[in-house]
Amino acid sequence: MVAPSLRARVRAGMIDEIKAVARRHLATDGANLSLRAVARDMGMVSSAIYRYFPSRDDLLTALILEAYDALGDAVEAADAGVDRADLRGRWHATCRAARTWALAHPAEYALLYGSPVPGYAAPEDTVAPASRPPLTLVGIIRDGFAGGRLDPPGAEPPEPVRSDVAELSALLAVDLPPSLLARGMAGWTQLFGLISFELFGRTNGMLPHRDEYFDHQTGLMADLIGLPAA
Amino acid sequence: MVAPSLRARVRAGMIDEIKAVARRHLATDGANLSLRAVARDMGMVSSAIYRYFPSRDDLLTALILEAYDALGDAVEAADAGVDRADLRGRWHATCRAARTWALAHPAEYALLYGSPVPGYAAPEDTVAPASRPPLTLVGIIRDGFAGGRLDPPGAEPPEPVRSDVAELSALLAVDLPPSLLARGMAGWTQLFGLISFELFGRTNGMLPHRDEYFDHQTGLMADLIGLPAA
DNA sequence: TCTCTTGCGAGAGCGGTGCTCTCATATCAG
DNA sequence: CTGATATGAGAGCACCGCTCTCGCAAGAGA
Incomplete structure (x- = not known):
């Protein structure tokens, strides 16, 4: 097994962080998870999330x-x-x-x-x-x-x-x-x-x-x- | 008991019709009921619904x-x-x-x-x-x-x-x-x-x-x- | 080392949402 | 008949998911 490249590791970290933030939002705001709010919390613009999850439903599925x-x-x-x-x-x-x-x-x-x-x-x-x-x-x-x-x-x-x-x-x-x-x-x-x-x-x-x-x-x-x- | 005025009867009918349309939407589209869609179905503009239900949650409560x-x-x-x-x-x-x-x-x-x-x-x-x-x-x-x-x-x-x-x-x-x-x-x-x-x-x-x-x-x-x- | 492809974030924009406000009109009460 | 009231239309605000384009930076291959 080859060591994952830096880019791959950063990417995996981003995915984890998005899921963590989303979980936090889920706990406080209930089931209507807002992609834009997650992005805001991470200091990103909403469209950047789509680099990691193709849609809100896919993020929900991961959770x-x-x-x-x-x-x-x-x-x-x-x-x-x-x-x-x-x-x-x-x-x-x-x-x-x-x-x-x-x-x-x-x-x-x-x-x-x-x-x-x-x-x-x-x-x-x-x-x-x-x-x-x-x-x-x-x-x-x-x-x-x-x-x-x-x-x-x-x-x-x-x-x-x-x-x-x-x-x-x-x-x-x-x-x-x-x-x-x-x-x-x-x-x-x-x-x-x-x-x-x-x-x-x-x-x-x-x-x-x-x-x-x-x-x-x-x-x-x-x-x-x-x-x-x- | 005095007979309700025409206006009152029309109003009650409107409320019933809104609830009926909303129930239909609920059955087809699931729980995320859209006030605007209900209004569209009734040939009304969305703000008119608010004459009958103060908010979407109140309509849901009635249902x-x-x-x-x-x-x-x-x-x-x-x-x-x-x-x-x-x-x-x-x-x-x-x-x-x-x-x-x-x-x-x-x-x-x-x-x-x-x-x-x-x-x-x-x-x-x-x-x-x-x-x-x-x-x-x-x-x-x-x-x-x-x-x-x-x-x-x-x-x-x-x-x-x-x-x-x-x-x-x-x-x-x-x-x-x-x-x-x-x-x-x-x-x-x-x-x-x-x-x-x-x-x-x-x-x-x-x-x-x-x-x-x-x-x-x-x-x-x-x-x-x-x-x-x- | 230099290029060149690829991945990524920002931004604008589309159509949708709930909700508020204003304005004109239709209906009712006195 | 007149004045109060109820109603619908319309514009507008802030939010949503999602798409597209455009620069920029990092990695890969020569």
Whole structure:
């Protein structure tokens, strides 16, 4: 690997700085990111930004990708920090990490999980990083089931749900009975529903003890899945 | 009540027409509603709109209020259409009505349940209509509990969740044990998490049978709550 | 070392946005 | 019939994303 030229390094630094400034604007001004304001903050004229990002949407896409990666990192690190056998502890740590990241980066979370930007279509590259949190969650369930510490719930879902979920199970390469994977997906849905409700102000006022409420609600889903305590 | 003057009636008609055109634009162009485009569509100049709505945000607020009411109407009508004793049937009908309305009005749903618009704070008048769907859901649970057909789950939530939820129970004037209300809120969170995931493209591709998947997932929450079949 | 290509920032400009102000007119009330 | 009021048009301000051109500086090749 050849050393990048000075020009290339300066360019990479500029791209990073633009993204950093844009992230700052995102945090203060919300989702309507202004290219001109970013340029002003950098002492540049707006057209100069187009040397680095072909359009505002491309800059947004870059921010979205990095946000997905940051969330994925946080979630996976939290899971990895708990004893592999402590399934319920891993579940709670994973859920909490997602919420903590979201509370620390509300604008970026809204970019990922809020209403899609009108003319904007998420490019293909986002699906892999976007699937890291749910994969972490089903990983916990897979470990429990493979280790014989997680009994599948009695009845399988009725057709055609059973086959749909079974196909998804094969696609994800997790060897789980559909009944169990369906419950895991319920936990996934619940997790981001909880975070969105809290962040978008749907539960404002009621429930003063938000941390504890969050833990209790994610615990209910752990119950539904059947995750045993450590 | 005195008959409204011609001017007043014309004015009310204008307001309605502006809202109708704005709703149409919302449906086609997404959330970034353009006042000027609405004015153009009505053969008016943009400044004339300001005779009827003091700002774009006020027009959005009016649309949001009407959307909340439409969703509330749909949800309550669905619940009312099922035999009072069929708790599980009511639960499913209510959930389905919310999803059906959302699929029919995706842009308005995104306005209600998507990321909050940056500079925009939801006015006080929205909290009452916004609470109609969750109140319908807890109403089903209340009926079941009051009728002795719904056993409270074993353990109460640990403090301070128990008292928070108990206070909420008093505020809503539903006489439910916190354990049960907490599960009802889990169902509420799950419902809108499911709809948001489906509408915002989070489950694209996987799960081809969306109706059946939705029913199964809301059924899981009915199980968690303990709602008996008819 | 000298040229010459390439990358980059500045600036002007286009059509769009929300919003304000002024002015003429149409409608209503007394 | 007259005076107050409500309404629409139009111009204009500051902002937006984006395009194009024009100098200038840095790197590459001879």
